[in-house]
Amino acid sequence: MNLAVQIGKLTLQNPVMVASGTFGYGVEYARLIDLNRLGAVVVKGIRLGPVRGNPPPRTVEVTSGLINAIGLQGPGVDGFIEKYWPFLQGLKVPTIINIWGTTVDEYAEVARRFDALGGVGALELNVSCPNIKEGGSQFGTDCKLLAEVVAACRRATTLPLITKLSPNVVNIAPYARAAEEAGSDALAIMNSYPALAIDLETRRPKLANVTGGLTGPCIKPIALKLVWDAAKAVRIPIIGMGGIQSAADALEFLVVGATAVAVGTANFYEPQTALEVIAGMREFLQRKGIEDVREWTGSLRA
Amino acid sequence: MNLAVQIGKLTLQNPVMVASGTFGYGVEYARLIDLNRLGAVVVKGIRLGPVRGNPPPRTVEVTSGLINAIGLQGPGVDGFIEKYWPFLQGLKVPTIINIWGTTVDEYAEVARRFDALGGVGALELNVSCPNIKEGGSQFGTDCKLLAEVVAACRRATTLPLITKLSPNVVNIAPYARAAEEAGSDALAIMNSYPALAIDLETRRPKLANVTGGLTGPCIKPIALKLVWDAAKAVRIPIIGMGGIQSAADALEFLVVGATAVAVGTANFYEPQTALEVIAGMREFLQRKGIEDVREWTGSLRA
Amino acid sequence: MLGGGVLERTVPILTHERDTGGYFRLAVRAPDITPLVQPGQFAHVRILPLKSALLRRPFSIFQVAGETFSILYKAVGQGTEVLSRMRPGEELNVIAPLGRGFTVPRAGDSRPLLVAGGYGMAALYLLAQRAPEKGIVFVGGRRRQDILCVDEFRALGWEVRITTEDGSLGEPGLVTQPLVEELRRESAGRKLFACGPTGMLRAVGRIAEERGMAAELSMDEHMCCGVGVCLTCVIPVKTSAGWEYQRTCMEGPVFDARQVVWETDP
Amino acid sequence: MLGGGVLERTVPILTHERDTGGYFRLAVRAPDITPLVQPGQFAHVRILPLKSALLRRPFSIFQVAGETFSILYKAVGQGTEVLSRMRPGEELNVIAPLGRGFTVPRAGDSRPLLVAGGYGMAALYLLAQRAPEKGIVFVGGRRRQDILCVDEFRALGWEVRITTEDGSLGEPGLVTQPLVEELRRESAGRKLFACGPTGMLRAVGRIAEERGMAAELSMDEHMCCGVGVCLTCVIPVKTSAGWEYQRTCMEGPVFDARQVVWETDP
Numbered sequence A, B: 001m002n003l004a005v006q007i008g009k010l011t012l013q014n015p016v017m018v019a020s021g022t023f024g025y026g027v028e029y030a031r032l033i034d035l036n037r038l039g040a041v042v043v044k045g046i047r048l049g050p051v052r053g054n055p056p057p058r059t060v061e062v063t064s065g066l067i068n069a070i071g072l073q074g075p076g077v078d079g080f081i082e083k084y085w086p087f088l089q090g091l092k093v094p095t096i097i098n099i100w101g102t103t104v105d106e107y108a109e110v111a112r113r114f115d116a117l118g119g120v121g122a123l124e125l126n127v128s129c130p131n132i133k134e135g136g137s138q139f140g141t142d143c144k145l146l147a148e149v150v151a152a153c154r155r156a157t158t159l160p161l162i163t164k165l166s167p168n169v170v171n172i173a174p175y176a177r178a179a180e181e182a183g184s185d186a187l188a189i190m191n192s193y194p195a196l197a198i199d200l201e202t203r204r205p206k207l208a209n210v211t212g213g214l215t216g217p218c219i220k221p222i223a224l225k226l227v228w229d230a231a232k233a234v235r236i237p238i239i240g241m242g243g244i245q246s247a248a249d250a251l252e253f254l255v256v257g258a259t260a261v262a263v264g265t266a267n268f269y270e271p272q273t274a275l276e277v278i279a280g281m282r283e284f285l286q287r288k289g290i291e292d293v294r295e296w297t298g299s300l301r302a
Numbered sequence C, D: 001m002l003g004g005g006v007l008e009r010t011v012p013i014l015t016h017e018r019d020t021g022g023y024f025r026l027a028v029r030a031p032d033i034t035p036l037v038q039p040g041q042f043a044h045v046r047i048l049p050l051k052s053a054l055l056r057r058p059f060s061i062f063q064v065a066g067e068t069f070s071i072l073y074k075a076v077g078q079g080t081e082v083l084s085r086m087r088p089g090e091e092l093n094v095i096a097p098l099g100r101g102f103t104v105p106r107a108g109d110s111r112p113l114l115v116a117g118g119y120g121m122a123a124l125y126l127l128a129q130r131a132p133e134k135g136i137v138f139v140g141g142r143r144r145q146d147i148l149c150v151d152e153f154r155a156l157g158w159e160v161r162i163t164t165e166d167g168s169l170g171e172p173g174l175v176t177q178p179l180v181e182e183l184r185r186e187s188a189g190r191k192l193f194a195c196g197p198t199g200m201l202r203a204v205g206r207i208a209e210e211r212g213m214a215a216e217l218s219m220d221e222h223m224c225c226g227v228g229v230c231l232t233c234v235i236p237v238k239t240s241a242g243w244e245y246q247r248t249c250m251e252g253p254v255f256d257a258r259q260v261v262w263e264t265d266p
Ligand SMILES: Cc1cc2nc3c(=O)[nH]c(=O)nc-3n(C[C@H](O)[C@H](O)[C@H](O)COP(=O)(O)OP(=O)(O)OC[C@H]3O[C@@H](n4cnc5c(N)ncnc54)[C@H](O)[C@@H]3O)c2cc1C
Pocket: B061, C042, C055, C056, C057, C058, C059, C060, C061, C071, C072, C073, C074, C075, C076, C077, C078, C079, C080, C081, C119, C122, C123, C219, C220, C221, C222, C223, C253
C-alpha cells in the first residue's frame, strides 16, 4: 500500500505530521516515540531573534479543547540551529520549519537563512498566530499582505513553502488563492481560533494574555469545513489539522481534500497519537481495498 | 436581589432567555418547564412566507457540540400568528421574534408585520444563519448590507431591535458598530459557526446540506471572545450565547460584557437548563454579595 | 405549564438484563410516567454517565408494569454502549412518554397484523397487549439473535411468524414474504402496524398501498430534542397542498403509510 | 528513540486508599519506571475514565517500592475527582519519571532541612529516604487534615516539626516560623529543600536569600504536555543575560531558589 504523498517537491513517507508548537523541536518526544515513522516533524514557530513569549498562565483546558497564548517563545534562528538542528538533521524524516516575522522582510530573511542552512524539508509560513500583537494573524487576515509575505519568501528560497492560513476569516477561498498565486506550494489549515476563558472567582481571564487560540477536538468540524472550502479553491496540496486524535479524524480531513494532516493538541495528552493515526489509516484503507492513500484524498461524495 | 435587565425599552425579569431555533415556539417546552420564569422566549426564525427547510439529515452530534442545517423551516408570518401567537401572547414574559428575509425589503416587511401585531417584546434580526443560500449570513458578513437591513427595520418598527451577528468574521467590532449606528437597540452574539462532519463509511457529509452550523459547549470560548470584543466596541446591550449549559457559563458571558444570555443547544439535552441557570446565577451573586446583576455585567478585570 | 402528558424525571434502573445478541432489556421505576404511556410512544433518555456526547437517545417504550416501564435496545454506538454498562440502582433521566403512537384497534376491528424488524418488536408489544383482538405478528431479522420477544407475544395469545435472512430461525427470507402470503389469503379490511428499519417500512407501506389497506408505520429517524422544537427528525409527509416536512417526534413516530413520501428528494 | 529515562506505560492500580481529609494514596505497578525515579520527579497521568477534560495531570512520585510507585494526592477538581473514584485493577496511563528533581545530599553534607506544605510532602519523601544524613522536615498546613506522612518521615528517622494555621495540630502559625527559629540557631552551610504552595516557596526562597543559604524549590505550575514541548509551564528564571522563561516540566520542577524571579511581571 502506498501512503507516500507529495508536498511541492517534498515527498513524505506518509501523510501524518505533527503540528507546529505541539511537538517542540522533535527531540523532546524522541524519548517516547520513534520520530522516523512520522511523515514529517514540524517545529515550533521561529523568528529571526529569540522570543521570550507571553507571561504565564499560557494555556487553559476547556471543554474538548485547549486555549493557548504561548506568544511564540523561541530561540531565534541562530539559537535553533545551534541547539536543535544537529538532532533534527539526523532524522530520516524531513523537518518542516514554521517561521514568522513582524515584517515582510523579516519573513524573507528567515526564509533565506533556512534556505542557506541546507537539509530543511520545507518552510511553513505562520501568518495566523492569534497570540502576538505584531506579525501573526495580521498577515493572515489581509489578502494583500498575505500575498506579499508569500511572494517575498518565494523569492528568498527554493524550499517548498507551506502557507498556514488563519481560520478567522469570512471565507478562506480568496486567502487560499492568494497564497497559491503568490507561489506557495501548499497550505496548512487551520491554526488556532481566537478564544477567551474566564475565571469567575477572580473575575479575570484565565490567560495572562487575556485571549488565546482554541485547538483540540472541539474545533474539528470548523477545520474540516475550512479545508473543504480551500480544497475547492486551489490546486496546491493542503495539510489539514484541527482536533485530530484518531485515524478516523485524519481520514475525514483527507476525504474532504487534504493531502496530508497534522496532529496537534492530541500530542499533549497522547504522544502516540500520530503513530496510531498512521497505523489506523493503513488498516482502514486496507479494509476498503484502497491501494494508494491518494485515491482517498478528496473523494468525498457531495 | 435585582436580576432585571433592560434591552432597549424592553425589561426582562432576569437576563436568561432561550436561543432562537432551540425552543420552537415556546409551546413545546411549556409541557416541561414554567416559561413564565424565563427572561424571555425567543422563537424560531420566521420569514414572510412558509419555509420548507433543508432535507434531512439536519443535525449531527459532534464532540461537545452539534451541527445543524435546519434551513429555517417555519410557518411564515401568517402561519406563526395563527398557530403560535395566541399561546405566546398569554405568557407573562416577553416573546422575542427572530426574523429573516432574502432581501432588505423582506426584513423590513416582516418587521412591519410584527410591529402591527402588537404585544411583541422585541425583534431579533437573524443576519447570520449559515444554512441558507440567500439571506442569512450574507447580510451578516458585509457591514454595508448589515447596516441597510438594520436601518430598514428601524424605519419599519418601534419595537426593540436586536441584531444577531455572525461569528464568521475577521473582527466583530465593525459589524457591532454598524448595527449600533444603524439603530439596533442590542446585539445577539453568536449564531452557529460554519462546520462540516463526514461519514467515513459512506464517504458523504453527514448532513444533507453538506455544511451546517456548529453550536454547543465546544464553541463557548469563541463566543466569549466575540462578546468581549463587541462589548468593547459598542454601548448597546449584548445578549451572549454559545454553549451555555450552567450558571457559571452564563456568568462568564455577563462578566465579559453581556447584559443578558440565551441558552441554546443545552435545551435539547436538558430542558431545565435555563431555569437552572437563573437559580444558579442568583445563588452565585448572593454568595458574592452582589445586589444587582448589572454590577456583575462587564466587570471583568483585564 | 400546559398539560399534555409528558414528564421529565430522573429514574432509577431496577433491572437490566442481556437479551439475545447485543440486545438488552432495561426497566426503570417511573410511577407518574407509566399511566400516561400509549403503545408506540417513546422515551427520550439522557444517559447520565455518557460524557462524550450531548444528546438524549430515543427508545420505544416496550413494556409497562405498574410503576415501571422498560425498553428493549440494541447496543450499536457510543450511547447504547455506555448504557449497556449501567447497573441497577444507577439513574437515567427520561422525558416520556413522547410522540404519537399507534391507533389501538377497537373491539370488533379485524385481527391486527403487526410487522416488526429487530427492535421494532419493542414498539409493538404494548399495542399487541392492548388490542382487544389477538392478531398475527410477523417478526423478521438478519439472524436468529435478532428475533426478540417471541415468547412474550405468544403468551399474549398472538400468533408469531418468524423469518430470518440467514434462515437460522423460522422461514428463511424477508419478513414481508409470509405477510404477503397471509394477505393473499385475505387483505380486505385488515390493518398493518409496522416498526423496523426504513427499508422494511417502505416495503410494508407499498404492500398496503397496493392492496388499498390501512397501515401505520413507526418511523425511525435521528432525533435531537425529541419534543418538537429543533426540527431535526422530519420526514416528508403528503398534505392537501403537496407535501411538508413533519416531525417524527411530534406528528410521529407513527404515521399513516399513505401519507409518507418515500422518494429521498421529493 | 533517544534514551533519557522516561517511559509511557498503561499501568494497573494496585492500591488506592483515602488518607486524611480529601487526600488519597494510589499505587501502581510500573516495574520499568520505578528504577528510573529520582526524588522530586513527577508522573504525568492520563486519567483514562476522565472524558470531560483532555489533559494529563502531574503528580509527584511519592514512594517507590520494588515494582510499584505511589502518588499522594488531593481531590481538588474534575480530574482528581474522577481519579479518586477509580478502583484497584483499573488502569491509568502514565508518562514518568519526568522533570529535574532535587539534588540528593551527599554523605558528609549538613543535615538537610525540608519544608513542605500540603501535598508538598509527597515530593519530599524520596529525598528524605535517600539522603544519607537524617534532617528535619517542617510540615505546614491549614488544618490538621493537611498534615500528611508524619509517621513515615519519623519512621525514616527524621525529625518532624508541625505547624497548622488553625493550631489544630503542632504549633499554630506558618511553617516558616519554626524554620526561621531553627535557622536562628544555625544557618551557615545548611540547605533547604521545599515543596508546597507558591506563597510558601517564595517565603522559603527569601529566608534562604537573606541568610545566603542554598535552597531548592519544587515549583507548582499548571502543565499541559509535561514533557517540554508546549511551553505552558514556564517561570521566569535569572540567566547571565537577564532572565528567560524556563519550563517547570524540564528545567524544573526543582529550581535553585536564587534563580527564581518572583515578581509577577519581571
Ligand atoms: C422513535 C424511536 C424509537 C426507537 N426505539 C428503539 C428501541 O426500542 N430499541 C433500540 O435499540 N433502538 C431504538 N431506537 C434507535 C435508538 O435511538 C438508537 O439505536 C440510539 O440512539 C443509538 O445511540 P448510540 O449513541 O448508541 O449510537 P451512535 O451511533 O453513537 O449515535 C449517534 C447519534 O445518532 C443517533 N442514532 C444512531 N442510530 C439511530 C437510530 N437507529 N435511530 C435514531 N437515532 C439514531 C443517536 O441518537 C445519536 O444522536 C429508536 C429510535 C427512534 C427514533
